[in-house]
Amino acid sequence: xxxxxxxxxxxxxxxxxxxxxxxxxxxxxxxxxxxxxxxxxxxxxxxxxxxxxxxxxxxxxxxx
Numbered sequence: 208x209x210x211x212x213x214x215x216x217x218x219x220x221x222x223x224x225x226x227x228x229x230x231x232x233x234x235x236x237x238x239x240x241x242x243x244x245x246x247x248x249x250x251x252x253x254x255x256x257x258x259x260x261x262x263x264x265x266x267x268x269x270x271x
Contacts, residue, residue, distance in 0.1 A: 213258060
């Protein structure tokens with residue numbers, strides 16, 4: 208259940224956006240572009256990530 212709050216997280220070293228995994232529903236979401244703020248080619252902020260009373264996971268694709 209959503210607790211009505213959000214958070215912002217900064218990431219570096221990734222060229223692709225992660226997927227958001229809802230562990231309770233078993234759903235994988237692509238993050239909408241309006242949540243992403245690119246700071247450089249490999250640094251970005253994810254804004255307004257919802258907080259729940261159970262774990263959500265961010266899954267990054269391995270660079271080849």
